[in-house]
Amino acid sequence: MNSPHQAGGSARIEHLVTSGVFELDGGSWEVENNVWLVGDDREVVVIDAAHDAEAVLAAIGDRTLRAILCTHAHNDHINAAPALAAATGAPIHLHPADEVLWKLTHPTHPPGRHLAHGDELTVAGVRLTVIHTPGHAPGAVCFYVPELGTVFTGDTLFNGGPGATGRSYSDFDTLVTSIRDRLLTLPDRTAVLTGHGASTLIGAEAKSIDDLLAGPR
Structure with a gap:
């Protein structure tokens, strides 16, 4: 784990990589996922509880987990969320448009709270603003933290371009429009921390x- 970004105060970002299997539409793929923690020495939120609840709990340590935030509900981003919630009492936050995907992985354990575009959550004195960016998944969101000059994009935007489409509940044109209208409006120096x-x-x-927008389709 490392802490690549730190605000002027005590809030910081920590990074954990976990490994497992992504499953959708009858296929399965070995993947490594980025798990992000935002907080300080007392409290944190987790963005995308992937694969290994014990590893995430170890990263949290004795701090209070305020929330488990889901960028979207593909199984590799949420499969450890219920176990993490059970161990800590922290609520799981998901955009309601992704509940159809959530139920594929957790049919009997609904997320606890809904996210909406423009919502703000606060941890360790910094704000995480919810940006709804459908396309990779209908309820995909990003979390913008202006005090840290950072946006957490899940699988919406990667180093090299947009996330994957072509599977169930995804749409390329919707994804690119989301990125253009809701992410590229952020300052150019904003760090993009991906899924x-x-x-x-x-x-x-x-x-x-x-x-992509200018080229032939």
Whole structure:
């Protein structure tokens, strides 16, 4: 684990990588997922409780877990969420448009709270603003933390361009429109911390999205 970003106060971002299987539409793929913690020495939130609840609990340590935030409900981003919630008492937050995907993995354990575009959550003195970015999944969201100059994009935007489409409940045009209208409006130097793989910057991804929009379809 590392702490790549820290605010002027005590809030910081911590990073954990977990491994498991992504399953959808009858297929399965071995994947590594980024799990992000935002907080300080007393309290944190977890973004995308993937694969290994025990590893996430170890990263939290003796701090209070305020919330488990889901960027979307593909199984590899939520499969450890109920166990983490049971161990800590923290509520699980999900956009309601992704409940159809959630139920594929957790049919008897609904998420506890709904996310909506524009919602704000606070931890360790910093605000996480919910940005609804449908396309990779209907209820996909990103979490923008202006005090840390960071946006957590799940599988909406990666280093190199938009997330995958072509599977159930996804749509390419919707995804690119979400990125253009709701992410590329953020400052160019905003760090993009993704659901898989390396981080990037909003400004670095703007040209790839512009090329997609300008190219033949």
